[in-house]
Amino acid sequence: MTATELTRQEFTIAEDALTVVLTQKGTDGVVLLINDVEGLAELGQAVGASGAKDELIPAALPVNGSLRPIVFVGLGTDAENIDAYRLAGGALGRKHLEVEVLALAGSHSPEAIEAFATGYLLGDYRFESYLSEQGAQTPSLRVASIEDKGAEIGEALNRAKVIADAVNRVRDLVMTPPNHLYPESFAERARESAERAGAEFRVWDEQQLEAEGFGGHIGVGKGSIRPPRLARLAYRPAGATKHIALVGKGITFDTGGLSLKPAGAMVGMKFDMAGAATILGVIEALAALEVKINVTGWLCMAENMPSDRATRPDDIITMKGGTTVEVTNTDAEGRLVLADGLVMASQDELRPDAIIDIATLTGAQLIALGERTTGVMGNNEDLIDRVIEASREVGEPAWPMPIPEEIHEPLKSDVADLANARPGNRNGGMVMAAAFLSRFIGEDAEGQLLPWAHLDIAGPSNNEGSAYGYTPKGATGCMVRTLVALAESEATK
Structure with missing residues (x-):
């Protein structure tokens, strides 16, 4: 994959999956990609992801002849702080994307997944009971690309949803x-x-x-x-x-x-x-x-x-x-x-x-x-x-x-x-x-x-x-x- 194959797009995606790539901004300004999925580092650099707090950069990745929606979400400089994941999830949730599946690529601890999912669900909140026209329902959550942690991730997502x-x-x-x-x-x-x-x-x-x-x-x-x-x-x-x-x-x-x-x-x-x-x-x-x-x-x-x-x-x-x-x-x-x-x-x-x-x-x-x-x-x-x-x-x-x-x-x-x-x-x-x-x-x-x-x-x-x-x-x-x-x-x- 070359940089010319990469596509950047706005937040208008309504697909059945959205891959979230969590990025960290290094103290020397170098972007550290938390996800170690092949090809994402090059894509992040091509679309200008910096890893800064509150940063959301949508993009698309060519996969098997079609474009897979991607969003780079910044954790800031302190990814060791679990609240950074909650804040990053909240930043994405506030976009109210009309998607049904939220997939996190890469390997993260269950605690980080729970924090991100909690922030996402809290950030997506809207009170529309008294509006004549209401927005889409909150999307469900699923995590992909996590090896040997299925039960732990499932429990983490359940806790996030309950809370x-x-x-x-x-x-x-x-x-x-x-x-x-x-x-x-x-x-x-x-x-x-x-x-x-x-x-x-x-x-x-x-x-x-x-x-x-x-x-x-x-x-x-x-x-x-x-x-x-x-x-x-x-x-x-x-x-x-x-x-x-x-x-x-x-x-x-x-x-x-x-x-x-x-x-x-x-x-x-x-x-x-x-x-x-x-x-x-x-x-x-x-x-x-x-x-x-x-x-x-x-x-x-x-x-x-x-x-x-x-x-x-x-x-x-x-x-x-x-x-x-x-x-x-x-x-x-x-x-x-x-x-x-x-x-x-x-x-x-x-x-x-x-x-x-x-x-x-x-x-x-x-x-x-x-x-x-x-x-x-x-x-x-x-x-x-x-x-x-x-x-x-x-x-x-x-x-x-x-x-x-x-x-x-x-x-x-x-x-x-x-x-x-x-x-x-x-x-x-x-x-x-x-x-x-x-x-x-x-x-x-x-x-x-x-x-x-x-x-x-x-x-x-x-x-x-x-x-x-x-x-x-x-x-x-x-x-x-x-x-x-x-x-x-x-x-x-």
């Missing part, structure tokens, strides 16, 4: 408009999710919530004609010994209540249920992967609306468990429903080894850590470290933050056990919210506080900019992969 499906279901939920997703319909989605996972399911309606003292849910939700819900999913695989409780904020729309948000800040508040949605994705993935760990998910769902029945600033509400809270800001509502959920998680009939809550909780998270990094706080350094380690393993940025003792001071109330916020005090808003939540963590059989971690995903849950890597514009489904990795690690201990 990507879970993340993309979360994205779908978060992207669903609030006139279609509200506490009651969200609870029904949770029921369907529990059925797919083979998990036990229970939901509390507004009458049950009020009768059983869930003051956070009732206080936040009573301003809406769509009443609140609390859902519990219990995944109990045979042989599991460890137990993690997950508590998620599920505010299906947040106007701020009577502490009304400005109009611009209200757009996008359908994302305020991302934490609860994340729990569904995690449990479904763990069940599909048959991970032997007990997981109980608590979805704390309400719609925060202003009305003549809405909770007022200065009202005092009694939370599940009896703690009284002076509501000083009705826009600090997520912590109120989470408080009810944390009490329930602490008192579960199967006492958890750890409690993790996840929530789009504070704008202060964006100020402190930006749009892509999850804040991790809690009462147990070892648990926080394990969450951070899991996040690094799957390439989801997270950073530990403290809960200083003095941050509890602004939450003191003259008329109740504590206040939910301190209007006008903009200092340490993210860690102040975590300090509030810490008051609702229960104790183990020895009287010690249960290990607890709080994940603030206010920024990372929604990408307002352009798509990048394997992250689309809009809902990201962040921390599903982190929590799955954490649960898998805990199950093996």
